[in-house]
Amino acid sequence: xxxxxxxxxxxxxxxxxxxxxxxxxxxxxxxxxxxxxxxxxxxxxxxxxxxxxxxxxxxxxxxxxxxxxxxxxxxxxxxxxxxxxxxxxxxxxxxxxxxxxxxxxxxxxxxxxxxxxxxxxxxxxxxxxxxxxxxxxxxxxxxxxxxxxxxxxxxxxxxxxxxxxxxxxxxxxxxxxxxxxxxxxxxxxxxxxxxxxxxxxxxxxxxxxxxxxxxxxxxxxxxxxxxxxxxxxxxxxxxxxxxxxxxxxxxxxxxxxxxxxxxxxxxxxxxxxxxxxxxxxxxxxxxxxxxxxxxxxxxxxxxxxxxxxxxxxxxxxxxxxxxxxxxxxxxxxxxxxxxxxxxxxxxxxxxxxxxxxxxxxxxxxxxxxxxx
RNA sequence: GGAGGGGUUGGGGAGCGGUCAAACCCAGCAGACUGUAAAUCUGCCGCCUCGUGCUUCGAAGGUUCGAAUCCUUCCCCCUCCA
Numbered sequence: 001x002x003x004x005x006x007x008x009x010x011x012x013x014x015x016x017x018x019x020x021x022x023x024x025x026x027x028x029x030x031x032x033x034x035x036x037x038x039x040x041x042x043x044x045x046x047x048x049x050x051x052x053x054x055x056x057x058x059x060x061x062x063x064x065x066x067x068x069x070x071x072x073x074x075x076x077x078x079x080x081x082x083x084x085x086x087x088x089x090x091x092x093x094x095x096x097x098x099x100x101x102x103x104x105x106x107x108x109x110x111x112x113x114x115x116x117x118x119x120x121x122x123x124x125x126x127x128x129x130x131x132x133x134x135x136x137x138x139x140x141x142x143x144x145x146x147x148x149x150x151x152x153x154x155x156x157x158x159x160x161x162x163x164x165x166x167x168x169x170x171x172x173x174x175x176x177x178x179x180x181x182x183x184x185x186x187x188x189x190x191x192x193x194x195x196x197x198x199x200x201x202x203x204x205x206x207x208x209x210x211x212x213x214x215x216x217x218x219x220x221x222x223x224x225x226x227x228x229x230x231x232x233x234x235x236x237x238x239x240x241x242x243x244x245x246x247x248x249x250x251x252x253x254x255x256x257x258x259x260x261x262x263x264x265x266x267x268x269x270x271x272x273x274x275x276x277x278x279x280x281x282x283x284x285x286x287x288x289x290x291x292x293x294x295x296x297x298x299x300x301x302x303x304x305x306x307x308x309x310x311x312x313x314x315x316x317x318x319x320x321x322x323x324x325x326x327x328x329x330x331x332x333x334x335x336x337x338x339x340x341x342x343x344x345x346x347x348x349x350x351x352x353x354x355x356x357x358x359x360x361x362x363x364x365x366x367x368x369x370x371x372x
Numbered sequence: 373g374g375a376g377g378g379g380u381u382g383g384g385g386a387g388c389g390g391u392c393a394a395a396c397c398c399a400g401c402a403g404a405c406u407g408u409a410a411a412u413c414u415g416c417c418g419c420c421u422c423g424u425g426c427u428u429c430g431a432a433g434g435u436u437c438g439a440a441u442c443c444u445u446c447c448c449c450c451u452c453c454a
Contacts, residue, residue: 029407031407031408032408033408034408038408038410038411039411054407056407056408059408059409062409086407088407089407090407091407092407092408093407093408093409095407096407096408096409097409100409113409114409139407142407144407182407208407210407211407212406212407213406213407214406214407215406221406239407240407241407242406242407243406243407244406245406248406260407261406261407262406262407263405263406263407263408263410264405264406266408267405267406267408267410267411267412268405268406269411270410270411270412271404271405271410271411271412271413272411273404273405282402282403284402285401285402286400286401286402316411319411321411323411324411327411328411
């Protein structure tokens with residue numbers, strides 16, 4: 001499934017084969033929680049060269065429900081996207097919907113936010129759902145350990161995730177899709193190593209680092225990632241879940257991570273927070289009201305090639321749907337383009353200088369337009 | 373001409389003797405957002421020398437310890453009847 005094409009330091013340039021085609025790594029997966037990347041169509045996704053997207057097992061289970069997706073011929077057909085799809089298991093919802101769920105050894109009980117119905121998710125159900133959706137990459141059910149967590153709590157939580165990982169593996173049977181295990185262990189390196197060892201013994205088609213970017217300091221995010229990524233199997237994909245800012249991603253690629261997903265480009269786009277070659281542009285701010293400039297003079301995306309900042313500002317202020325669409329196109333283009341540039345840098349062995357250059361804009365406290 | 377109802381801080385609109393610089397919504401200004409309960413949320417939004425400070429609720433008088441709130445006159449607006 002994974003083919004390594006070249007390396008530059010720890011960084012890896014590769015590609016991953018799925019039954020819905022190949023995608024290049026390092027890869028960024030736009031998030032389409034409910035089977036749609038918010039505000040843009042699959043056609044647009046293809047036009048900005050998205051090669052794989054992420055969707056969500058739990059949210060799709062709640063709405064529209066697995067039966068409707070099955071009746072539509074699977075998730076690809078349902079949403080008319082014929083490239084690879086990865087689904088998160090719902091493990092993150094254990095964390096983000098903390099007030100609405102109960103965790104036991106057996107699984108997770110959710111109280112639906114929609115109608116109060118009791119929903120139940122355990123590794124077996126979770127695997128069954130993801131296989132019924134027909135996704136290319138399924139994730140093991142895990143508990144995303146919150147931050148901060150005492151070492152004893154993080155350890156117990158990690159071990160639960162590992163038992164669930166074994167059950168996920170046992171329940172997952174498929175010839176044309178893959179299952180990834182998820183490393184937990186909070187900000188504790190020894191727990192992370194232990195978690196990885198357990199998962200390696202179980203054997204998955206890929207391995208993910210979970211439970212990061214949940215509020216921990218940047219040093220922990222980078223520290224844990226750079227520590228654990230190089231220890232992950234070299235012949236399989238490495239996926240850092242839920243990360244992150246452009247700088248987070250660049251750093252993690254340097255550490256040898258292959259796959260990313262994050263709501264930042266899409267959610268921030270809808271909130272008028274846009275990534276450009278010069279830093280952040282908050283298009284909602286009044287300073288852009290009269291600007292005839294392009295959003296990013298160095299960007300080739302549809303939004304930047306056709307519209308002025310004052311138009312984007314206007315769309316955002318009037319809450320026109322087109323504003324969300326154009327801004328999402330731009331932010332995703334920025335992310336996908338960044339991944340392209342990273343891949344090219346690894347291929348040519350110039351990642352170090354690429355990162356240095358990147359940090360001039362994105363890791364410079366004296367630049368007001370950044371997001372460290 | 374007759375009968376009623378109104379005029380409140382940018383707009384809409386509460387308040388109807390003290391707890392009112394005055395709810396709430398919109399607009400405006402800024403901030404947040406990392407495996408999406410998020411096209412969402414938070415803060416600010418009369419003035420200043422920032423305080424038991426000042427000036428506000430159509431205008432001017434009055435009652436009262438105290439008025440956006442009660443009374444009088446005036447000026448506008450709206451509805452209905454002629």
